Amino acid sequence: MSSFFTTPKSLKKRRREDATGPTNSKRIKAGASRSKKSKAGKDDSEVSGSDDDLEDPQADGHESSSEDETAADRRLRLAEQYLEKIKGETQDANEIGFDAEDIDRDLIAERLQKDNDETKGRMCKFIASDYDFKAAVRTNFRLKHSHMNGVAICPPYVYTVSKDTTITKWELPPPTDPRRKANSSQKPVRRRPVKVLEVKGDRSKAKDKDYSYHTAPILTVAASSTGKFLATGSLDKKIIVYDTATLKPLRVFTQHRDAVTSLSFQPSTNQLYSASRDRTVKVWSMNELAYVETLFGHQDSVVDIAAYPGVERCLSVGARDRTARIWKVIEETQLVFRGGSGSSGNSSKPVSRKPASDKLGSGVEAKKYAEGSIDRVAVIENDVFVTGSDNGSLCLWISQKKKPVFTQPLTHGLEEPLRPDEASAEVHLGPDFRLPEPQPRWITALASVPLSDLVVTGSWDGCVRVWAVGKEKRSLRPLGVLDRSDAISGAINGNAGEKELGIKGLVNDLRVFEREERGQESLCVIAAFSSEHRLGRWNAGKGSGGSGGVLMWEIPRRKVGRARRKKAQPKSI
């Protein structure tokens, strides 16, 4: 197989290009047209010269197609089929595309490389610059209940869970047609997701051993990418697995000895990892609906877990033990990454010193806030991950270093300083009374698009912030802000200075994914927010207001020119 891809015959390619003549924007799929392949006349890179070799066996004189053995013949045939399939898919994707790019060796090579990267778990999508966050369209999910604690997606379905033990299944509307958008001057329409199913537990059935729904606030939800299973974990120490079509409980797992704080499915498999307050991480197999094993090592309750695509590993964070641990399930070992360096300072790189965005004043960066606990984690690729802490710092880690390579301090700024009557119950404050210093806002939600360089964070400052991982994977830069203002309501998205347009509550969970349907690509960010943190009522009654809900933003892709620039050369960041 590899021999097909390693023989670039540049001279031969050039000859063929001159022969075929003018370019065609569309290619006919039939096999007979292979010889009449038209090139865009663009850069002729030598990456996949093998495509020509495959399609034009007759043209090459010394290709031994006639005397092939059966095995090689078969390999050839399968490879051709695969490439045909890819060509068909890329052609479909670009059929309505207005960027006039031909399907040529580059696209196919790119697609092959991307497939390889996906299976190996390497970052393959550099989408950070592709999306225009200022043009995001926001939608509310229509909810009767509040206090949303978690959200999970398996496109086109979204599952939300709340504190009152309700699980709701929603169906997302198909993405808008960009052609329609480009032609007419009408404003983008908000399309609400449709509620498909709803299921609720009963708190009074806590003592009932045979009850198959949750009896305490549900803390987390995860949906398998295979689309078959949904798992929820709650304060009642149970993990319940449902069938996604009917939301009927398939199995209740009670092995955990304390609340289950986080769940994560391994992408494209049915293996589930669960994290709990009893300091263990447990591995489950949904194919057999069975418990597999327990992983020990955390010194404090495990608050978040993320699974690696492509390898049987998972990544979890203990809260106040300030460690992130990569669990190598097969070898039964763990790698320990220690945080907690707020007081001693960040890495000495100059990039980390710059403030994140408009909100943070220049006087803020002088003070360093100690990292008390690491609360959230998200996987970027096999060797790179990000964590969010309770001092607002977003840390970027690589698996070869035990300390973070980059720290973004105060991602969501500081809280407002307390009023004197809030800070002290004394009627007459003494002369040496000092207001307590404003504390940084924690990172309460963190998500990333799998195998890409996009990260979103949420807190209770009213907006969801979007970050991009640098090309060399050693830095983070801010991309934009999502809040309740958007083009429809008349305000420019990201203008979170106006308080009325911020999210009224604390973002408990975030999911972000790309929707690629028939050529339309948009980025979808879903945030589940509530007036309380999902793990405790630390900010209850602080006037954050609102009751909670789920918000969704659809971010369109940028215009053509920029996309083409992306293809030519990756931007150095």
Next chain:
Amino acid sequence: MPRSRSSSSDAPSIESATSPQIRRVRAYKGASDDEEMASDASSEALESATEAPPNDDLATISFGALIKAQSALGKRRRRSSSSTDPTEDQPPEPFSTTPHHPPRPTHPASSEALERRAGKKDHRDFSRPSKHAPTELSAKKAVSRKRSVIHLPRRQSRDPRFEPAVGRVDDEKVKRNYAFLDSYRDNEIAELKAGLKREKDAGKREVLKKALTSMESRRKTQQLKEQRQEVVRLHRREERAKVAEGKKPFYLKRGEIKERALKERFRGMKSKQVDKVIERRRKKLTAKERKGMPLERRG
């Protein structure tokens, strides 16, 4: 897209040969692929069950294989298994619709307990490639519930006798500094004697007498020690003078020191006192010798 059905199935071929610990994971994965073929599954289950060590350590058998073995062998195995919880005999899941989800062979708590015990035997030691790399630890060792919230270091006690910072003891200096205690001791002896004269009660007299005798004997030994030291000091002074002239130093023997001290002691005494001292000493020695005689032969 010709991607494998599950990414996990790529792993077995590479990892299966490497270590015995992962044997159970591999058996489990192999079992998941052959779920549809019942006969193969049962044979495989039996195979993997027989692969288990003879002492039937449940922690090492994969869970999938256990389930398969159970379903193949029927209820008889479940009843004979000692670790079955009695509540497991009832149908535990009323909501399971698919038939191939049999109840657990062991109580959930006991399997975790087995895992925790098995984790204690894990003695692997990992070395990091560099000091900047993250530490690698075993994932099977359970962590205790004891937490040290604030780490208080244990008090280090230092013995001045073995402390190099303190230095050697200078007895002369100590004696000079604490010479005032001798006068206190003499006063106390006088007080005890006076008190003994006044005291009528037999018990209290005993106590006082004991204290008095112990103090007096201590005083006596101290005096004798001082006399000996005096002899040695005197001798050393003379020797120093001779060494200054150029002669070699001469050290006194222990017996010689004792003799000189004795002479010194007797010099100040009158003949009656000397006789008394000698008599007392003779009596003491004979009494000691008499004790050495066995009881049967004592007169």
